[in-house]
Amino acid sequence: MQQDSTPNSSRMSMQSTINRDIFVPLDQKLLVAIEVKRRNRRKLPFLSAGRKYATFICLSATNKLPAQLFITKVKQFEGSPRLSKTSHWTIEQLRQVDGINPNKDCPEFDLAFERTFDQWVAGSEAEKCMFIQILYQACQNYWMCKDGQTNPGEVKDPQKPGKVEARKGPAVPRTSFINCQSKLMEDACSMNMVIYRCKIFLNQMKSAMRPPPQRRPAGQGKSAGVKSRTPSPARPARGSMKKAVRRASQALGERGDRLWRAEDKTAHMKDSAKRFSDSAHKLALKYSC
Structure with a gap:
């Protein structure tokens, strides 16, 4: 079962870690990476119970021109610093990006590829908005550069010298963005990106300042048939809050x-x-x- 297991204190440096361990050896650069989890979790009984891992959706580009865009799924299992690349797609295999709700910010979004359809939930609304905005801009730049390139299948028409007739090959369907807010696409600006990054930073600080929940020891109170009362984690926080006030x-x-x-x-x-x-x-x- 997939759960969010990455500590909040390490999320700020996770992008640099993913870029160094996964994409630098491939001569690529990481554009954006966000932690996600599935909306409809798949039941995999053959996996060991209780094994947790964090999933990251990454958008990268090659350093060589013309640049190629890739979407990569990276996982990190709990207790292991090693990152593993599990899935890999080109931007031409990405058929559709569904923002779910075009009227307000929400953490849910869908990615539809040629043979895969994934339903994700980002860590926050700001992370999802930042990912879609960067993905949309990267797709627009990629297709504009691809349109400006010379078609390798072009041949000259002998009846019309000086003009070029292009051989039409199979058309590649472009990525469509549906149910996405206009501020993430046509009306996107750099100020929105700054706002999203500030929101992400504030969410990480709030999560880091939140006290970790206390777990009840296994088997405690079961033998006596009486429910054991564990000290509430809110009491020390309440006392520290009184002192702060x-x-x-x-x-x-x-x-x-x-x-x-x-x-x-x-x-x-x-x-x-x-x-x-x-x-x-x-x-x-x-x-x-």
């Missing part, structure tokens, strides 16, 4: 006292300046006569 209120009180003292000093300096101005004005009137 108390410290914050104390700091605010001290800051308020300093502000009051500063305000009193400001009022005193204002009165002194007014008295000095009145004295200077009287002296000026006295000596001007």
